[in-house]
Amino acid sequence: MDFKPSVFFEALTSPAFIDGVRITILLTVVAMAFGLALGLVVALLRASPWAPLRAVAWGYIWVFRAIPALVWLLFVWDALPQLVPAFKGDWFSAFAAATIALAMNEAAYAAEVFRGGLLSIDEGQRLAARALGMPPSRVFTKVIAPQLIRVTIPPLSNDFITMLKLTSLASVISLQELLARTQTLVASTFRFVEYFSAAAIYYLVLVSIFMVIQAQLERRFVWISRQTAGTSALSRVRQLTALR
Amino acid sequence: MSEPPVGHLLDAGLLGEPVAAGRQGTAEYVLEAIDLRKRYGHNEVLRGVTFGVHRGDVKAVLGPSGSGKSTMLRCLALLEPVDAGEVRLEGRRIGVRESGGRLVSLPERVLAKERSEIGMVFQRFNLFPHLTALGNVMIGLTEVRGRSKADAREIAQTMIARVGLAERASFYLGELSGGQQQRVAIARALVMNPKVMLFDEPTSALDPELVGEVLAVMEELAREGMTMVVVTHEVGFAKRVADRVIMMDGGAIIEDAPPAEFFGNPQHERTRKFLEAVH
Numbered sequence: 431m432d433f434k435p436s437v438f439f440e441a442l443t444s445p446a447f448i449d450g451v452r453i454t455i456l457l458t459v460v461a462m463a464f465g466l467a468l469g470l471v472v473a474l475l476r477a478s479p480w481a482p483l484r485a486v487a488w489g490y491i492w493v494f495r496a497i498p499a500l501v502w503l504l505f506v507w508d509a510l511p512q513l514v515p516a517f518k519g520d521w522f523s524a525f526a527a528a529t530i531a532l533a534m535n536e537a538a539y540a541a542e543v544f545r546g547g548l549l550s551i552d553e554g555q556r557l558a559a560r561a562l563g564m565p566p567s568r569v570f571t572k573v574i575a576p577q578l579i580r581v582t583i584p585p586l587s588n589d590f591i592t593m594l595k596l597t598s599l600a601s602v603i604s605l606q607e608l609l610a611r612t613q614t615l616v617a618s619t620f621r622f623v624e625y626f627s628a629a630a631i632y633y634l635v636l637v638s639i640f641m642v643i644q645a646q647l648e649r650r651f652v653w654i655s656r657q658t659a660g661t662s663a664l665s666r667v668r669q670l671t672a673l674r
Numbered sequence: 675m676s677e678p679p680v681g682h683l684l685d686a687g688l689l690g691e692p693v694a695a696g697r698q699g700t701a702e703y704v705l706e707a708i709d710l711r712k713r714y715g716h717n718e719v720l721r722g723v724t725f726g727v728h729r730g731d732v733k734a735v736l737g738p739s740g741s742g743k744s745t746m747l748r749c750l751a752l753l754e755p756v757d758a759g760e761v762r763l764e765g766r767r768i769g770v771r772e773s774g775g776r777l778v779s780l781p782e783r784v785l786a787k788e789r790s791e792i793g794m795v796f797q798r799f800n801l802f803p804h805l806t807a808l809g810n811v812m813i814g815l816t817e818v819r820g821r822s823k824a825d826a827r828e829i830a831q832t833m834i835a836r837v838g839l840a841e842r843a844s845f846y847l848g849e850l851s852g853g854q855q856q857r858v859a860i861a862r863a864l865v866m867n868p869k870v871m872l873f874d875e876p877t878s879a880l881d882p883e884l885v886g887e888v889l890a891v892m893e894e895l896a897r898e899g900m901t902m903v904v905v906t907h908e909v910g911f912a913k914r915v916a917d918r919v920i921m922m923d924g925g926a927i928i929e930d931a932p933p934a935e936f937f938g939n940p941q942h943e944r945t946r947k948f949l950e951a952v953h
Contacts, residue, residue, distance in 0.1 A: 558800035558859075561751055562814040562866065563790025565783045572817055576804040653804055653846040 437621050441628035450611030451632050457528055457597045457607060462590055464533035469540025476545055487541065494538035500599050503531040507603040528600035532593060539589055547582040548574070580651040587644040591637055608632055680838045680857075680891050684898045688832055689867040701765025704729045704901045705792075705870045710749055710759035712742075712925075719745045721925040722759070727870065730899040734912035734933075737922035738948060743905045744797075746922070747874050750903065751794045755779050763791060763869060790818050793863030793871040797878050799855040801847045807834060807858045808843040814866045833861045837891050853884030857891055864895075871895065873904040909952055913937060921945045 441447060475487035494502070507527040511517040551574060559573040601610035612629040616622055703726030712720040719742045727733050737743050748754040750761055752769045760767050768788045770777045780788070801810050808830050815826035834843045837857040847855055856876055863871060873892065877885040889911055896902060896915045906912060912919050912933060919936040921929035921944070929936060929945045940946045 552800070554796060554798055554800035555802065557753060558794075558796060558802070560753060560786065561789060561792075561794035561796075562862070563786050563788075563818040564814075565786045568817050572813060573802055577802075580804070651804075653848065655806065655845045655849060 433623050434621070437619070438624040438628055441615065441621075441625050442631065444615070446611050446615065447608070447628065447632070450606060450608040451636070453525070453605065453607040454594070454597050454632075455636065457525065457532070457600065457605070458590070458594045461529045461532035461597070462536060462593050464529065465536025465589075465593070466540050466586070468533060468537035470544055472537055472541035473544035473548065476541065477548060491538045491541055494535055497535075499532065499535045499596055500602070502535055503528065503599055503603060506531040524600065524603045524605035527603060528597070528605050532596055532600075535596070536589060536593055540586065543582050543585045543589065544578065546585075547578045550581050551577050576651075583644065583648055583651065587640070590640060594636060594640070595633065680836060680894050682898075683833075683836055683864060683891070683895050684900060685832075685836075688829055689865065701762070703727055703762070704764055705750065705903065706760075706762040706765075707746070707750060708760040708762065710746065710761070711757045712745055712749060712754065713757060719925050720749065720756070720759075723922075723925070723927055725920060725927060725930060727901055727903060728917075729901055731917040732896045732902045732904060732915050734916035734919045735903065735905045735922060736907070736909070736912065736919060736948065736952075741922040742925040743922050744874055747794075747872050747903065747905055751792050751872055752785050752789050753794070763788070786818075790814070790866055791869050793866060793868035795856070795859050795863055795871065795873045795876050797875040799847075799852070799859045799879070801855055801859055801862070803847055806844050806846055807839060807850065807854075810847075810858055811861045811865055814862060818866065829865055830861070833865050834858070837861045838887070851884060852880045853887045856880065856888045860888075860891055860895075870901040870903065873902065873906070875905050875907065877906070877908060907952065909937075909949070921948065923948075 472487045472490050475483045476491075478484055478487075497505075507524065510527075511522065555573055555577065556569060559569040564572065597607055598609040600607055601613065604610065608629055612625050616625045619625070706726040707723050710720050710723040711718075721742075723742070723746055725733070735743050735746070745754065749756045752761070755769065761769055769780060769785065771780055771784075772778075779785075801807075802813065805813060808827070811830035811834055812823075812826040815821040815829060816823060819826075821829070831840075831843060834840060837860060839854060839857055839861075842850060842854060847858075850858065860871075860876075876892065877888050880888065885908070889908065892902070892904070892911070893915055904911070904916070916933050918930060919933050920927050921936070921940075921942065923944050928942045929940060931941070936945070937949065940949060
């Protein structure tokens with residue numbers, strides 16, 4: 431077996447690698463943030479009472495779920511500047527292109543998650559909020575949104591992990607994220623096993639950290655009182671069943 | 675578990691003056707429906723419903739399911755627009771405004787203001803699961819009435835105690851029984867200091883042993899002079915508490931009489947049959 435631990439550990443700790451990780455994290459977070467915002471808009475459009483708006487939203491989801499992320503990424507990077515002169519400027523970096531492409535891709539999926547979440551919230555919630563006299567914006571922010579966040583945390587966490595891995599596609603447009611850095615180092619050393627293993631370890635660690643964050647988030651959205659919340663999950667279940 | 679007594683629900687010192695108190699007493703009815711009509715597609719749900727509720731009166735609404743009772747209540751609460759007819763609150767027409775000689779539905783934002791003067795209690799409670807019992811009672815005060823958090827908390831805490839749930843203020847709805855949830859829902863509507871309270875089958879979703887505690891709160895409210903419209907299957911409640919009882923059938927009111935008359939000598943054959951069936 432040809433595996434040199436020293437090369438592997440050197441790869442893990444090399445500044446170039448760590449800088450690649452930094453770009454991977456940054457791209458994931460920024461693209462996800464824009465993707466979620468756009469996805470929420472698309473989901474709300476799909477629930478609009480006005481048919482043309484619903485059609486626009488439906489068309490968006492149809493197109494961006496159909497086009498492979500890699501195709502769309504290459505289109506944004508290579509074709510968009512030819513189509514729209516504004517994208518010829520210096521600001522249009524590989525990072526900007528990757529953010530736009532991955533965010534638009536994510537928005538199509540997030541829109542469907544949000545739509546499912548909105549459908550899962552009992553109509554009585556909106557009704558009760560309106561009956562109290564809340565204007566539409568408050569109905570959404572104070573009553574619908576907190577419940578929407580709770581039901582969409584698990585599916586959107588899936589999307590976040592997918593996004594983290596999709597950022598590796600940006601290596602084809604020369605963005606120096608984790609995979610691009612790995613390939614550069616591999617090309618000069620031919621130590622495939624060590625470098626690709628090190629990259630895999632980084633993805634594993636990043637996803638693990640995120641899973642911990644997800645668990646924390648989900649816990650914040652468990653709606654039980656301090657009296658009922660015992661120290662362990664088991665005691666909580668016991669108290670809840672005792673209440674019934 | 676024995677429940678603490680309820681009482682002192684309408685307290686001007688706690689809740690402040692009723693909204694737009696200046697108009698009080700100028701109209702014959704607090705709430706009035708005039709020839710309400712509503713259809714969903716080909717289904718005519720309301721075929722001209724007319725009635726009025728005097729200040730402090732309790733109107734019980736009986737009728738088979740599908741007779742239009744819930745739709746009527748939703749139209750009165752401005753949660754559904756009517757196709758024709760008028761809803762009047764203290765003599766003032768609500769839900770619409772005149773524009774170029776035609777009546778148009780008010781924008782949602784303005785409707786919201788008018789709705790806040792009418793309290794609504796739902797069959798399935800519709801409490802907000804992300805808030806505690808206290809939070810549910812506070813939200814209308816902070817988000818609609820613009821009260822500070824501290825003020826709202828104080829008022830809500832007092833009101834929750836008065837429906838007998840002081841001990842449960844910090845509980846979420848998954849930790850409350852159905853009867854407790856409905857009492858929170860009543861408190862949530864009451865702190866808005868509404869001019870009239872509408873109840874849509876408030877005890878129909880409850881286990882039989884929990885019905886009493888909710889009816890007790892409603893009876894206390896009636897005693898303290900709240901104007902109420904109660905859609906219910908609780909004939910006993912209608913007999914004891916209502917000033918008038920309405921029978922609805924096929925989207926219309928077919929009988930409207932004081933309870934003694936309504937139950938003792940119903941004029942309409944349909945009412946007689948319905949009362950036989952529910953007894």
